[in-house]
Amino acid sequence: MTTVTLGRPPLERHLRDHRDQGRKALVPYVTAGVTPGWTGLVEALADAGADAIEIGLPYSDPMLEGTTIQEASQRALDQGMTTDRALAAVAELDLNVPLVVMTYSNLIRHRGAGVFCERLASAGVSGLIPVDTPLDEATPLLAAARSHGIETVLIVAPSTPPDRIEAIADQGSGFVYASTVMGTTGERTTLGDQAADLATRVRAATDRPVLMGFGISGPQTAAQAARHADGVIMGAAVMRRVLAGESANEVAGLVREVRTALDAIIEPRWP
Amino acid sequence: MTQTASVLADPGADGRFGAFGGRYVPEALIPACRSLEREFRSAWSDSAFREHLTRTLAVYAGRPTPVTPAARLSAELGVTVLLKREDLAHTGSHKINNVLGQALLAQRRGCTTLLAETGAGQHGVATATVGALLGLDVTVFMGAKDVERQALNVFRMELLGAKVVPVTSGSQTLADATSEAFRHWVGQSETAHYCIGSVMGPHPYPWMVREFQRVIGEEARGQCAQLLPAGIPDVVVACVGGGSNAAGTFAGFVGTSARLVGVEAAGGASIGNGSPGILHGFESYLLQNDDGQVLEAHSVSAGLDYPGVGPEHAHLADSGRATYVSADDDEVLAAMVKLARTEGILGALESCHAVAWVLRAAGTDELPTSSTVLVTLSGRGDKDAAQVRELLK
Numbered sequence A: 001m002t003t004v005t006l007g008r009p010p011l012e013r014h015l016r017d018h019r020d021q022g023r024k025a026l027v028p029y030v031t032a033g034v035t036p037g038w039t040g041l042v043e044a045l046a047d048a049g050a051d052a053i054e055i056g057l058p059y060s061d062p063m064l065e066g067t068t069i070q071e072a073s074q075r076a077l078d079q080g081m082t083t084d085r086a087l088a089a090v091a092e093l094d095l096n097v098p099l100v101v102m103t104y105s106n107l108i109r110h111r112g113a114g115v116f117c118e119r120l121a122s123a124g125v126s127g128l129i130p131v132d133t134p135l136d137e138a139t140p141l142l143a144a145a146r147s148h149g150i151e152t153v154l155i156v157a158p159s160t161p162p163d164r165i166e167a168i169a170d171q172g173s174g175f176v177y178a179s180t181v182m183g184t185t186g187e188r189t190t191l192g193d194q195a196a197d198l199a200t201r202v203r204a205a206t207d208r209p210v211l212m213g214f215g216i217s218g219p220q221t222a223a224q225a226a227r228h229a230d231g232v233i234m235g236a237a238v239m240r241r242v243l244a245g246e247s248a249n250e251v252a253g254l255v256r257e258v259r260t261a262l263d264a265i266i267e268p269r270w271p
Numbered sequence B: 001m002t003q004t005a006s007v008l009a010d011p012g013a014d015g016r017f018g019a020f021g022g023r024y025v026p027e028a029l030i031p032a033c034r035s036l037e038r039e040f041r042s043a044w045s046d047s048a049f050r051e052h053l054t055r056t057l058a059v060y061a062g063r064p065t066p067v068t069p070a071a072r073l074s075a076e077l078g079v080t081v082l083l084k085r086e087d088l089a090h091t092g093s094h095k096i097n098n099v100l101g102q103a104l105l106a107q108r109r110g111c112t113t114l115l116a117e118t119g120a121g122q123h124g125v126a127t128a129t130v131g132a133l134l135g136l137d138v139t140v141f142m143g144a145k146d147v148e149r150q151a152l153n154v155f156r157m158e159l160l161g162a163k164v165v166p167v168t169s170g171s172q173t174l175a176d177a178t179s180e181a182f183r184h185w186v187g188q189s190e191t192a193h194y195c196i197g198s199v200m201g202p203h204p205y206p207w208m209v210r211e212f213q214r215v216i217g218e219e220a221r222g223q224c225a226q227l228l229p230a231g232i233p234d235v236v237v238a239c240v241g242g243g244s245n246a247a248g249t250f251a252g253f254v255g256t257s258a259r260l261v262g263v264e265a266a267g268g269a270s271i272g273n274g275s276p277g278i279l280h281g282f283e284s285y286l287l288q289n290d291d292g293q294v295l296e297a298h299s300v301s302a303g304l305d306y307p308g309v310g311p312e313h314a315h316l317a318d319s320g321r322a323t324y325v326s327a328d329d330d331e332v333l334a335a336m337v338k339l340a341r342t343e344g345i346l347g348a349l350e351s352c353h354a355v356a357w358v359l360r361a362a363g364t365d366e367l368p369t370s371s372t373v374l375v376t377l378s379g380r381g382d383k384d385a386a387q388v389r390e391l392l393k
C-alpha cells in the first residue's frame, strides 16, 4: 500500500462489517509520542490483528486516566509531542484499519472544533473520542465533526440512565464506547457484573456496534467483555508494556493473544 | 450599570456564565453532577437548610466576621480602608463557609465521605475540620511538592482525622491534586461528595460555591451601611485564586455602584495572561501553551497557584462589571508587612494581594484620595510565617 489516507475505511461501516461476519472487534490504544518509534508500534498492532487503532493525544491534565496512561502521556509531552506533530505523523501511517483519536476538551477548544476536526480529517483519522465532552456539551463538536466526515464516539458508563444511553447512542457514531467500570482507565484482573449489565443495556438500546473499554488487561478480560459486546478497547495493558521497554513486536504479541481469544468466542447470531 | 440582573445570578440548567462555565466531565460523572445540582436547588430554597447553615456558621465558625476600619493605614494612604475579616473565621479563612455548606449538603444527600483537593492546605484543613464536626470521612488530595512545603498543614489535617494522599503526577501541585480528586470521585460518586474548594469545577460547583460564599458580601454590605456615610464603598477588592472569596464578596455589591476589583497573582494571572480553555470541568480563562497544554502557575502564595479561574470571573471580566489586575510577589510581601505594622493584622499572602493593590492604587485615578475601599481579608497569615521569614532574610 502506498497511498494510505484514502485507503482507511470509515469506522462504523468497518465495525458493522466485522460484526456481520461474527468477528469481535479489537481496538488497541497507543499514546502518540510515547516512544520515538510509536508509529511503528501502531503499524505492528494493525498487522497483529487490530480492527482499528485508538491514538491518544497526550495532555497535561488527563482526568480520566489511571497511572499507566498518565505516565505515557507525560512521557510523550516530555519528549516534545504536540497535537500538530502527532497528526502529522498519523498522516504518514501505512494502514488498512481506521484510526480513532482520543482526546480531552481543551486540545479541541484551543483550536476550535472546526479546525480540529478538519485536521483530523486531513490526517486520515476516521473518528474522535472526546473523553470529557459529555453529550450536553457536545452539540458544536458533533456538528463540526459531521461536516468534516469525522465520526464522534461517545462514552456510556455504568451510571448512565437508560434515556441517556439512547440519546448518546443516537447522536454519537462510529461505535458506542461502554466503560466497564465506574473509574479511570487501567488494567483490572476481572470485570464486575456491571460490565455485562451495561453492555446488555446498550445493545438493547442501539444497533450501533458496542465496544467495551477500561480494565481490559489481556485475553481473559477481553473475552469476558466481548461475550456481551461487539468488541473491546485495550489501552493500559498495551501502554504498560511499552513503558516497560518491550519492543513493538513483543507488544504485538499481546494483541495476537487477545485476537485468538476473541476469535474463539462463538456467539449465536442475534436476531 | 444595568446588566446586574444577569450577573451573579442562577446560571440555569447548563451552568453558563456568558460563554464560560458548563459541565465538561466524563460521562460517568454526569449523574452525580445532576443529582448534586438537584439537591442544591432544593436545599437552597429550603428555609430549614439555610437556617441550619446560618446557625452553624454563627455558633461554630464565628460569623458574622467583623469589618474593621483600618485607621492608621487609611490616614497614611488618604483613603478610607475597611477590612472584611475572614481571617477571624474558624480555621483562619473564608474556606469554612463553603465547606460547611457543601458538607451539610453531602449529609442531606446521604454521602458518608468528603473528597477534597488542596494547595496550601487551607481548604484541606477546613474540610478535615468540618468532617470531624459532622462525623464524615475525609480524604484530601495534595500535590507531593505541597505536602513537603506545607508539612504543618498536613499534620493538622491528620490530627483532625483526615487522610492526606500525596499526588506525584505532573507538576505535583494544586492542578494535579484536583485531577486526582476527580479520578477518585469517578470511582465512588455514589457515596462520596467531592468538596471543591473554590468557584470552579463542573456545574453546579461555581454557582453553588459562590452562593455559599455570598455570606461574606451580604454581611459586608450591611456593615458598610453602618460604617460609611455613603453606605457603600466606592471600590470593593478581593484576591482571586479560583475566585471564591472574591465571588462571595462581589455578590453582595454587584447591585450597587461599587467598582469591583479582583487581584490575581502576577504568576498565576489567568484573566490577565490566559486564553479561553477547558480544565477540571469548566470553560474559562486558562494559562496554557501554544499546543493547549496547561501551564503551571507560580506565586509566593500557594493558594493562588492555580492555572485557571472561576468561570463567573471570566464573564465578569468580559462584561466589564469587574476589573482584574495583578500583584507580584514583592508587592505582596511588602503589603503583608505594612498591614502587620499599621493595623496589627497578619494577613494571608493570598489576601495581601488585595492589600497590595490598595497600596499601589491609593491616590491614583483607580482609588482617588478620600475615596472608600472595602478589602476582603480572606485569611490569616500564621500559615505563611515560616515562609515569609525565609523570604525576608
Ligand SMILES: Cc1ncc(COP(=O)(O)O)c(C=O)c1O
Residues within 6 Å of the ligand: B093, B094, B119, B120, B121, B122, B123, B197, B198, B199, B239, B240, B241, B242, B243, B244, B245, B246, B302, B303, B304, B348, B350, B351, B378, B379, B380
Ligand atoms: C486565605 C486564602 N485566600 C484566598 C485563597 C484563594 O481562593 P479563592 O480565590 O477561591 O478565594 C485561598 C486558597 O487557598 C486562601 O487560603
